[in-house]
Amino acid sequence: MSNRYATTFRGFDYLNISEQLTPEQRHIRESVRQWVTQSISPIIEDCAERNEFPRHLVKELGALGALGPHIPQEYGGGGLDQISYGLIMQELERGDSGIRSCASVQSSLVMYPIWKYGSEAQKQHFLPKLAKGEYLGSFGLTEPNHGSDPASMETRLIKQGDQYILNGAKMWITNAPLCDVAVVWAKNEKGHVVGCLVERGMPGFTTPEIKGKWSLRASITGELIFQDVIIPEENILPEARGLKAPLSCLSTARYGISWGALGAAMDCLHHALEYSKERMQFGKPLAAFQLTQKKLAEMLTDITQAQLLALQVGKLYNEGKVTPAHISMAKRNNVEMALRTARECRQLCGAMGISGELPFMRHAMNLESVITYEGTHEVHLLITGMDLTGINAFS
Numbered sequence: 001m002s003n004r005y006a007t008t009f010r011g012f013d014y015l016n017i018s019e020q021l022t023p024e025q026r027h028i029r030e031s032v033r034q035w036v037t038q039s040i041s042p043i044i045e046d047c048a049e050r051n052e053f054p055r056h057l058v059k060e061l062g063a064l065g066a067l068g069p070h071i072p073q074e075y076g077g078g079g080l081d082q083i084s085y086g087l088i089m090q091e092l093e094r095g096d097s098g099i100r101s102c103a104s105v106q107s108s109l110v111m112y113p114i115w116k117y118g119s120e121a122q123k124q125h126f127l128p129k130l131a132k133g134e135y136l137g138s139f140g141l142t143e144p145n146h147g148s149d150p151a152s153m154e155t156r157l158i159k160q161g162d163q164y165i166l167n168g169a170k171m172w173i174t175n176a177p178l179c180d181v182a183v184v185w186a187k188n189e190k191g192h193v194v195g196c197l198v199e200r201g202m203p204g205f206t207t208p209e210i211k212g213k214w215s216l217r218a219s220i221t222g223e224l225i226f227q228d229v230i231i232p233e234e235n236i237l238p239e240a241r242g243l244k245a246p247l248s249c250l251s252t253a254r255y256g257i258s259w260g261a262l263g264a265a266m267d268c269l270h271h272a273l274e275y276s277k278e279r280m281q282f283g284k285p286l287a288a289f290q291l292t293q294k295k296l297a298e299m300l301t302d303i304t305q306a307q308l309l310a311l312q313v314g315k316l317y318n319e320g321k322v323t324p325a326h327i328s329m330a331k332r333n334n335v336e337m338a339l340r341t342a343r344e345c346r347q348l349c350g351a352m353g354i355s356g357e358l359p360f361m362r363h364a365m366n367l368e369s370v371i372t373y374e375g376t377h378e379v380h381l382l383i384t385g386m387d388l389t390g391i392n393a394f395s
Contacts, residue, residue, distance in 0.1 A: 003267075004357045005274040006041035009033070009094070012266050014304045017311060021083070028065075028084050032091035035064055040095030044218055045356040048096070051213065053220035055178065057099065062133030066092065066103050068111040070252075075115060075123050076131035082317035086259030086310060094263030097366035098219030104260070105174045106130060108253035110137030113183050116248070117195060117240035126181060126197070138179035138207075140170035140198075140224045141246050147172075148379050150185070151243055157186035157194055157231065164231040166196065166204075169223060172373070176222035177209040183237075184224065185246045195240035196231050204229040215369040217362075251324050254374050255317060258330035259310050261338035261370065262303065264363045268338075269299050271358050272345035279349070286348070295348055299341050306334040325387035332380035339367040 071077025
């Protein structure tokens with residue numbers, strides 16, 4: 001079952017925002033858009049229905065340049081700017097949030113910390129393989145008892161002689177059951193947060209899949225479990241010191257999500273618009289009714305506002321002026337907008353809105369996760385509130 005109007009998708013650019021993009025950025029967007037139409041749209045509804053991750057797409061993402069596009073070319077990345085990275089995430093999430101999650105985790109939560117905090121040997125060994133999709137990576141921060149409070153993590157990495165012993169567990173980890181390498185965050189004997197690289201096949205390292213998800217069904221999610229896993233010195237991230245290290249990775253991922261949500265919203269609006277022009281009721285198409293036009297116009301306005309927000313944050317990122325609070329605002333606003341758009345489109349299309357011929361229910365279910373992971377809606381509101389008032393309201 002394929003998306004009904006996927007082949008006619010052209011995006012929405014009501015204020016000619018594309019004029020602010022470079023020719024290279026526009027080419028990147030169109031290349032990924034075409035790949036999504038050809039490779040994701042025809043299969044994604046079936047994958048979601050079967051709760052099946054299309055593993056074969058990982059190497060295609062690598063060939064497309066969608067894995068580590070903002071990592072320097074010398075390590076296999078694309079060496080692209082942050083707006084290009086955002087546009088790639090936008091187009092991937094038009095296909096499905098789960099596919100964007102896979103690429104986002106690989107790029108921002110696995111490749112980025114290895115590039116930022118790893119040794120030269122770690123960069124040379126892991127990054128080219130991750131960029132090509134030969135390796136699949138995961139990011140272990142969230143624990144069974146600690147989601148929004150990573151400072152309370154219980155996983156421990158204790159030095160014994162010339163090696164380290166890792167014990168603990170991480171939960172709700174994208175790519176975990178299939179990952180070749182996991183970037184894992186733990187506390188050492190002094191209570192300081194440190195990072196390490198855990199590789200598939202290390203004794204005591206298991207990655208059970210989490211079953212029964214009603215969201216991100218075309219993505220694979222699991223646990224990372226460590227039982228006396230021996231971590232050699234060469235697998236320690238030497239420059240990762242303190243909680244700021246994993247949080248910096250989350251900032252890059254959240255930024256990508258703020259763009260990705262635009263893709264989901266645009267896909268929903270596109271399908272609702274096309275369906276409303278074809279569906280006849282009371283002798284005229286749905287699109288001819290005032291309330292339908294009101295809903296469509298409001299959704300277009302919401303998407304346009306979110307595009308401008310994402311673009312400005314991207315410009316600040318490129319200029320080295322972005323802050324985590326900027327990214328929090330964009331992530332929270334754009335995901336909320338996308339979820340609202342998916343729900344509104346589902347309602348506008350009536351009973352057809354729950355059918356797999358139209359993507360609204362799949363996007364809505366996916367976005368219920370996206371609005372929670374990488375910082376919940378409420379946490380991002382408090383980050384913005386703290387930046388605005390100067391008062392920490394978290395405790």
